[in-house]
Amino acid sequence: MSQTPSFKTEETGSGFMFSASGDWTVRQAAALGAALDELSAARIRGAQVTFDLKNVSRLDTAGAWLLDRTAERFLAQGLTPRFEGLRGEFQTLFDTVQANRGTCPDTLHDMRPFAVQLTARVGDALLATGAEVHGIVGYFGIFLQALWRAVKSPRRLRLVPLVHHMEKAGFDALPIVCLITFLIGAVIAQQGAEQLKRFGADVYTVNLVAIIFLREVGILLTAIIVAGRSGSAFAAEIGSMKMREEIDAMRTLGLDPVEMLIVPRVLALVLTLPLLTFIADIMGLLGGAVTVWMLLDTTPGVFLVRLQEAAGFWTFGVGLLKAPFMAIVIALIGCHCGMKVTGSAESVGQQTTQSVVKSIFMVIILDALFAMFFTAVGI
Amino acid sequence: MKDEAVIDVRGLRTQFGDHVVHENLDLKVRKGEVLGIVGGSGTGKSVLLRTIVGLNRPAAGRIEVLGEEPSMLNEEERQALEQRWGILFQDGALFSALTVAENVQVAYREHLKMPGDMMDELAALKVRLVGLPIEAASKYPSELSGGMRKRAGLARALALDPEILFLDEPTAGLDPIGAAAFDRLLKELQQALGLTVFLVTHDLDTLYATCDRIAVLADKRVILAGTMEDMMASDHPWITEYFKGPRGRAAGRAQGKPG
Ligand SMILES: Nc1ncnc2c1ncn2[C@@H]1O[C@H](COP(=O)(O)OP(=O)(O)O)[C@@H](O)[C@H]1O
Ligand SMILES: [Mg+2]
Numbered sequence A: 001m002s003q004t005p006s007f008k009t010e011e012t013g014s015g016f017m018f019s020a021s022g023d024w025t026v027r028q029a030a031a032l033g034a035a036l037d038e039l040s041a042a043r044i045r046g047a048q049v050t051f052d053l054k055n056v057s058r059l060d061t062a063g064a065w066l067l068d069r070t071a072e073r074f075l076a077q078g079l080t081p082r083f084e085g086l087r088g089e090f091q092t093l094f095d096t097v098q099a100n101r102g103t104c105p106d107t108l109h110d111m112r113p114f115a116v117q118l119t120a121r122v123g124d125a126l127l128a129t130g131a132e133v134h135g136i137v138g139y140f141g142i143f144l145q146a147l148w149r150a151v152k153s154p155r156r157l158r159l160v161p162l163v164h165h166m167e168k169a170g171f172d173a174l175p176i177v178c179l180i181t182f183l184i185g186a187v188i189a190q191q192g193a194e195q196l197k198r199f200g201a202d203v204y205t206v207n208l209v210a211i212i213f214l215r216e217v218g219i220l221l222t223a224i225i226v227a228g229r230s231g232s233a234f235a236a237e238i239g240s241m242k243m244r245e246e247i248d249a250m251r252t253l254g255l256d257p258v259e260m261l262i263v264p265r266v267l268a269l270v271l272t273l274p275l276l277t278f279i280a281d282i283m284g285l286l287g288g289a290v291t292v293w294m295l296l297d298t299t300p301g302v303f304l305v306r307l308q309e310a311a312g313f314w315t316f317g318v319g320l321l322k323a324p325f326m327a328i329v330i331a332l333i334g335c336h337c338g339m340k341v342t343g344s345a346e347s348v349g350q351q352t353t354q355s356v357v358k359s360i361f362m363v364i365i366l367d368a369l370f371a372m373f374f375t376a377v378g379i
Numbered sequence B: 001m002k003d004e005a006v007i008d009v010r011g012l013r014t015q016f017g018d019h020v021v022h023e024n025l026d027l028k029v030r031k032g033e034v035l036g037i038v039g040g041s042g043t044g045k046s047v048l049l050r051t052i053v054g055l056n057r058p059a060a061g062r063i064e065v066l067g068e069e070p071s072m073l074n075e076e077e078r079q080a081l082e083q084r085w086g087i088l089f090q091d092g093a094l095f096s097a098l099t100v101a102e103n104v105q106v107a108y109r110e111h112l113k114m115p116g117d118m119m120d121e122l123a124a125l126k127v128r129l130v131g132l133p134i135e136a137a138s139k140y141p142s143e144l145s146g147g148m149r150k151r152a153g154l155a156r157a158l159a160l161d162p163e164i165l166f167l168d169e170p171t172a173g174l175d176p177i178g179a180a181a182f183d184r185l186l187k188e189l190q191q192a193l194g195l196t197v198f199l200v201t202h203d204l205d206t207l208y209a210t211c212d213r214i215a216v217l218a219d220k221r222v223i224l225a226g227t228m229e230d231m232m233a234s235d236h237p238w239i240t241e242y243f244k245g246p247r248g249r250a251a252g253r254a255q256g257k258p259g
Helices: A026-042 A061-076 A088-099 A114-152 A159-169 A171-197 A202-243 A246-252 A257-296 A300-310 A313-339 A345-377 B045-052 B075-082 B100-111 B116-129 B134-138 B146-157 B176-193 B204-210 B228-233 B237-244 B246-254
Strands: A006-011 A015-024 A048-059 A080-084 B005-016 B019-030 B034-039 B060-065 B085-088 B164-168 B196-200 B213-218 B221-226
Touching (some): A015 A026, A015 A061, A026 B116, A048 A061, A061 A080, A061 A088, A088 B176, A159 A171, A159 A202, A159 A257, A202 A257, A257 A313, B019 B196, B019 B221, B034 B176, B034 B204, B045 B060, B045 B164, B045 B196, B085 B146, B100 B116, B100 B134, B146 B176, B176 B196, B176 B204, B196 B204, B204 B246, B213 B228, B221 B228, B221 B237, B228 B237, B237 B246
Parallel strands (some): B034 B196, B034 B213, B085 B164, B164 B196
Antiparallel strands (some): B005 B019
């Protein structure tokens, strides 16, 4: 049914005759376009070009566009194009296409050299990071303000959401936190015992487990688990509310989204992350105790005595002290990412991912800063 | 030639579990006409559209589109057939990760080997054709208003110059001026491009402004298919209520037709 499109040109008295035939449709547009480009380059000279279209069997917008583009090029080369044999229905199509031609704006393709593009991207990323930090610090300020208002009139503290988020972010996280920290405690003890045995120092395995777990691993693991579980949940919850304009609706009803959404979430994490960390520490030590009992025959009684020698109050305090700070960072990043969601569902997904990446990154940075600080003050 | 049916549905039954949506439904769409599908909410207008284009499996019956039976074709033939129609979904269903121009170009990239500058110019042509400013071509769907998204969806549906255009409530959610402009655009494009249009709508103004014939969906089948005059002459209670109710009369007066 479909006929291969073609065209030929021949000289006439007053100029050239361009006769087209077949199906001039989008399917053949690429081949036709290439052939037409060659044609206009060299072969035509003369005053008038007549486009004879009476043998064209089908014409669509792409075909009409190709013909119009060719005619335009001839015109630019000083020829006068003229159309002939255009059937009624083709004429309408032709006029419509002619009226609507245009080029996509240049922003569609980046024409700059690669080095410039690279520099621009680095610059953009840097600016974006700056804006991000600025935004989160700003949110911290807004949070403190709202918290201060809540302190002045405790009625404004939303207790129900607070308890709800404490349950979801804290209590519901218990099984996974317990399991993971128990296993990691056991693994650290096992690997430590293996290495220390070579020096005959395997009794120090308890010290190793106690110090590394109480100071670093307990809080880090818990913070990372909470960032993955709750930071992302905050971003997704607030993000989808933002997407459905619920946040705007809140504002118009005179409700403060910061007070309703952000304060309870941040407070919930600030209260529960230390508790979770405490339990994580216990579970890690338990994992270590079970392992050394099995591997080194260190009984729980001996383990406890050695634990008391190895870890003072501050070993434990250092880990726990970090928890509220990390909680604030995780919760603020989650809420901030949620608030950055724009209209589309895609951006909810994007911001949720972003919140996890950013908060885990920040948790580790914060941990490093704390390590330097505690070394400096000597605990 | 004029009465040639491009869509021919006979004895169609569709169901979800026990819930029968269509039973023994017959419908013909003729070449070059705009057929409006009306019916109450939940009567299965969208399901009918989805079934004709093969997104839903019919439980029984025959569906012929452009002389072929989609369910009888192999994968390759089906794809070739699918390229001969375009669909505008209710909210445009644009790919959110792509700009408007890239949305239009998806079909070119996927099905045709076309140089980049040609794709750009053809996409620009389609964008202008549906009445969008050219700047919209490089925007993402989330940056557009609802009316613009509909138009962008139409541009994508028209990418391959289809013979049939399926539209699902194109004017729903548009303001009256935007809706009227969309009606005009649809009619103009239909005439310029020689399209056959299958138009699901709730909008009486759209029916008056664009449709050559109307098919009424009720009681799980098409109870009447015909011109606006046929609708007016019918005494089926739903049709009377629909076309002669206050809104129907107002829309009729606005178009200077009997009502
Ligand atoms: N995927 C599905 N699964 C189950 N039921 C469906 C599905 N899609 C539609 N339906 C049902 O089919 C009926 C018709 O729906 P629809 O075609 O969307 O109505 P409308 O005429 O308003 O477009 C409704 O009762 C709906 O509940
Ligand atoms: Mg519907």
